[in-house]
Amino acid sequence: MARIRLDHIRHAYTPELAKADNYALREVDTTFADGGAYALLGPSGCGKTTLLNIISGLLTPSNGHVRFDDTDVTMLTPEARNIAQVFQFPVIYDTMTVRENLAFPLKNRKVPADEIQRRVADMLRRIGLEKKADRKARGLTADEKQKISLGRGLVRSDVNAILFDEPLTVIDPHMKWQLRSELKQLHREFQMTMVYVTHDQTEALTFADKVVVMYAGEVVQIGTPEELFERPQHTFVGYFIGSPGMNLLPCALEGGAAVVSGQRIALPASIGPVAAGKTTELGIRPEFVSLVPRGQGIPVQIDKVEDIGSERIVRARLGDTRLSAVLDEDREIPAEADVAFTQEQLNLYADSWLVARR
Amino acid sequence: MEKTWNNKAWFFVLPVLLLVAFSAVIPLMTVVNYSVQDTFGNNQFFWNGTEWFKEILTSERFHDSLIRNLIFSGLILAIEIPLGIIVALAMPKKGFWVSVCLVLMALPLLIPWNVVGTIWQVFGRTDIGLLGYTVDALGIDYNYVADPFAAWVTVIVMDVWHWTSLVVLLCYAGLVSIPDAYYQAAKIDGASRWAVFRYIQLPKMGRVLLIAVLLRFMDSFMIYTEPFVVTGGGPGNSTTFLSIDLVKLAIGQFNLGEAAAMSLVYFLIILALSWVFYTVMTNAGTDKPVKEISE
Amino acid sequence: MLELINVSRKVGGEDHIIDVSLALDRGSLNVLLGPTLAGKTSLMRLMAGLDAPTAGKVVMDGKDVTGVPVRKRNVAMVYQQFINYPTLTVYENIASPMRIAGRPKDEIDREVRKAADLLQMTPYLDRTPLNLSGGQQQRTALARALVKNAELVLLDEPLANLDYKLREELREELPKIFAATGAIFVYATTEPHEALLLGGSTATLSKGRVTQFGETTAVYRRPDDLITATTFSDPPLNVLTVTKRGGRFSGPGNVDFAVSSRHADLADGPYRIGVRAHRLAFGGPHAAGFDVSVALTEVTGSETFIHAELAGRPLVALIHGIKRVETGDTVHLSFDPADILVFGEDGRAVSASAAIAA
Missing domain, CATH: 2.40.50.140 (Nucleic acid-binding proteins)
Incomplete structure (x- = not known):
């Protein structure tokens, strides 16, 4: 296990692209702590897979260095880096049994036979495939195959890190729950450094201690799920995390209040000053928008109420700005209502970046 | 995948069915007809029962050709399949050289059989042929017209030159269809080059290898034109394979009944051996799904 | 109206669809919800006429169409993979079914622009699919299905290969788009959440059977049996x-x-x-x-x-x-x-x- 240091990493796929300043990764400079669970989250094309491949050694970055603890591994091959990787589609050795699949990386490393047997038996138990140990791997279901891929990584107790490239893509929703929680339990037991690439916020937030949100080749924010939810550093994070994403209301500032479509909304006193000439927006999560009787809040026009089972999503308009609110399943929704915002959860953005609090 | 029922489809298939009937079924029935009769000319036929079959099956000449042909096909498979795999593995997977290699590989396949024979007949001559002259100059006594061993070597080298490309192309198609993730995973698992071949490439090539083995077996077992052009079945009978023998029997000696019986036996042998190859190779576990055990 | 009456399909002694009866109204959105291999795709193939049932009848607007092949039916399909003609522009891709039908030029132009507008693809009409994002490629495929003016539009997990946020956007738009056409829409998904967001009606599938069919929220809140309740719960029930x-x-x-x-x-x-x-x-x-x-x-x-x-x-x-x-x-x-x-x-x-x- 190791701490992963990404030291000013930049990457362009060809020298021509680099010359045109067309970098797939603009600049990433961060450290993943030993034993931490990290998720790289972002839309397709944001550079998250590029970054993962740089960590695994399948790609050599155009600039910068990758260090595992204090060893510079930038130029090392994947096998020399001693990492494990789980891919989007389960990679298994078709002709081998489940047991042989798990033993394969150990055999290749000339681990003594009795040691292999002990570790494989232990891993079979942990991934719940004891009963199918001597079946050919190709006859198994997608989630079982993915468990084998995972087991092949974990069976080598000495790996520096385990990398996941959207590992739940081909798994059914019900199995996703099970696999995800098993993965977390395994992380807890083995305390390995894990890096998990996904575009699915639920997967990222539930898996990781720290989520790295990426956009257009850059890291926009690294934070705990809580931080990303409550204090998105950038409007993109607000939009990307949460379903529906954060409401963003263009606003003007007037004393200690934001003015949205002529309505004054008082801001928390701790929100810092904003330099003149910046575009300002008020951010509020739909979860922190509530409906109050007419005349007690900010008047809005309710367009639609979506019943999505456990919750209701109210789609409304404040002047010309669209606004969503998430309400509990059982709450009555009047046809005419005002909205109220939880003041402490208001965020102010200047030129898309969060205005810091004092 | 299942298709929808559609009566119109028969209309389109009919011409092919008729063609196959005329070109395969009717001649085959004619052969069956000949094989159970005897004739002394004048278009007069006599019922001969299974006599021709008994004669063929006990004929030493037939046994010799059959064994010769089995050895030939065995050698061809033993050389061309591994060689084809090795060449396919060595070929580049992307970039400019892919198309160059593919075109080079396809070249021998584009040459008509009899031309291949003629090329090698000339190539192997010690007076004007480059190969024959070179080997001779090295002090090796090489004369495919007189020496059975030289004749065999020539015929086999010729076939390898002509047909290995087919195995290469099939294997190559199988190899490029393997997703990159498999190679990456193998690297990460610390697999050796051999292990990658044994556990990823070979299983994934299973299907195409089966096709390659079947095609090369059937083709080599029916080989006629090339040895006929180069050696004419000689020296002696040393390169007289089944089909050459058959032609000698049918056209040379005009022994129609015996030749017909022989073609049928020949046909059944190919069918049986192909079936054996197919069953053995699919059972050896290329792609057969394991039955789920219900719990 | 499309009716399936006691439809079953067996393939090689294996039951793929068992005794399904459904009645789908014009202008309705119907979700088929169930895990992988529950029979969603098999059922869609029966509806489209790609397969014939081994028992039962398929009736379209009172006319028995059991056994009528797909070519003679007015059906459009959208798949999980983005299927477009790679060398044609978006415009030509959308126009293709109308060109095949030999419709007049000005009508084609009008319909293509209308569909492109509905799916927000107007700015990209001159591009080829290779120069589009996954979401835009799928929008193109959807537009093509719409201009066909089919009476039955089948969507087989159309959003499964898209990023989370793109899915969210399209999911919100789809019901509006569907409402604007008047065809019968059938939408297969493995995700309960997606069914709830789409609304309409839902049929839950399990092992080749339709366990319940009704208004989506009604099926969610009042499942007839435990299998339906389990199928329609995420997180698991x-x-x-x-x-x-x-x-x-x-x-x-x-x-x-x-x-x-x-x-x-x-x-x-x-x-x-x-x-x-x-x-x-x-x-x-x-x-x-x-x-x-x-x-x-x-x-x-x-x-x-x-x-x-x-x-x-x-x-x-x-x-x-x-x-x-x-x-x-x-x-x-x-x-x-x-x-x-x-x-x-x-x-x-x-x-x-x-x-x-x-």
Whole structure:
């Protein structure tokens, strides 16, 4: 296990692209702590897979260095880096049994036979495939195959890190729950450094201690799920995390209040000053928008109420700005209502970046 | 995948069915007809029962050709399949050289059989042929017209030159269809080059290898034109394979009944051996799904 | 109206579809919900006429179309993979079915522009699919399906290959687009959440059978049986085995609570009850509850998933807000006895729970 240091990493796929300043990764400079669970989250094309491949050694970055603890591994091959990787589609050795699949990386490393047997038996138990140990791997279901891929990584107790490239893509929703929680339990037991690439916020937030949100080749924010939810550093994070994403209301500032479509909304006193000439927006999560009787809040026009089972999503308009609110399943929704915002959860953005609090 | 029922489809298939009937079924029935009769000319036929079959099956000449042909096909498979795999593995997977290699590989396949024979007949001559002259100059006594061993070597080298490309192309198609993730995973698992071949490439090539083995077996077992052009079945009978023998029997000696019986036996042998190859190779576990055990 | 009447399909002795009867109205959106291999694609193929049923009838607007091949039916399909003509522009891609039908040029132009506008593809009409994002490629395929003016449009997990956020956007737009056409839409998905967001009607599938068909929220809130309830729950449904004696439900895992007035009329005896994850609350606001030992917690930023085991079965609770509980801690989870789904031992919902307002 190791701490992963990404030291000013930049990457362009060809020298021509680099010359045109067309970098797939603009600049990433961060450290993943030993034993931490990290998720790289972002839309397709944001550079998250590029970054993962740089960590695994399948790609050599155009600039910068990758260090595992204090060893510079930038130029090392994947096998020399001693990492494990789980891919989007389960990679298994078709002709081998489940047991042989798990033993394969150990055999290749000339681990003594009795040691292999002990570790494989232990891993079979942990991934719940004891009963199918001597079946050919190709006859198994997608989630079982993915468990084998995972087991092949974990069976080598000495790996520096385990990398996941959207590992739940081909798994059914019900199995996703099970696999995800098993993965977390395994992380807890083995305390390995894990890096998990996904575009699915639920997967990222539930898996990781720290989520790295990426956009257009850059890291926009690294934070705990809580931080990303409550204090998105950038409007993109607000939009990307949460379903529906954060409401963003263009606003003007007037004393200690934001003015949205002529309505004054008082801001928390701790929100810092904003330099003149910046575009300002008020951010509020739909979860922190509530409906109050007419005349007690900010008047809005309710367009639609979506019943999505456990919750209701109210789609409304404040002047010309669209606004969503998430309400509990059982709450009555009047046809005419005002909205109220939880003041402490208001965020102010200047030129898309969060205005810091004092 | 299942298709929808559609009566119109028969209309389109009919011409092919008729063609196959005329070109395969009717001649085959004619052969069956000949094989159970005897004739002394004048278009007069006599019922001969299974006599021709008994004669063929006990004929030493037939046994010799059959064994010769089995050895030939065995050698061809033993050389061309591994060689084809090795060449396919060595070929580049992307970039400019892919198309160059593919075109080079396809070249021998584009040459008509009899031309291949003629090329090698000339190539192997010690007076004007480059190969024959070179080997001779090295002090090796090489004369495919007189020496059975030289004749065999020539015929086999010729076939390898002509047909290995087919195995290469099939294997190559199988190899490029393997997703990159498999190679990456193998690297990460610390697999050796051999292990990658044994556990990823070979299983994934299973299907195409089966096709390659079947095609090369059937083709080599029916080989006629090339040895006929180069050696004419000689020296002696040393390169007289089944089909050459058959032609000698049918056209040379005009022994129609015996030749017909022989073609049928020949046909059944190919069918049986192909079936054996197919069953053995699919059972050896290329792609057969394991039955789920219900719990 | 498309009707399937007692439709079955067997392939090589294996049942793919078993005795399905469905009636789908014009202008309706119908979701087929079920895990992989439940028969969603098989059922769609029967509706389209790509396969013929081995038993039963397919009736379109009162006319028996059983066995009429797909070419003679007016059907459009959209698949999980983005299927477009790679060398044609978006405009030509959308126009292709009308060109094949030999429609006049000005009509084609009008329809293409209308569909492109509806799917927000107007700026990209001159591009080829290779220069589009995944979301735009799928929008192109959808537009093509729409201009065909088909009476039946089948969508087989059309959003599965898209990024999370793109899915969210398209999901919100799709019902509007569907409403604008008037065809019968059938939409297959593995995700309960997606079915709820789309609304319309839902048919839940399990092992080749349609277990229930009705308005989406009605099926979600009042499942006819346990299989339907399980299929239509994400996170997975928590199922407890209990016995009713007098005014109390009790069962393994120290489950013991007073029967709500809603279920007071039930006969004494064994039952299975389903409690959806979001119905479980942290601590004891409700009368009914139990203590569990926490196996794992997942925090999404605004919510916490608590995974535990109750009487040997996995259990998951979705709690509002962030609860820091450690693995191994014992926590009390409670629920309102009126909010549960009650099933008989045979898995059928008991009549009283039909009145549930859950």
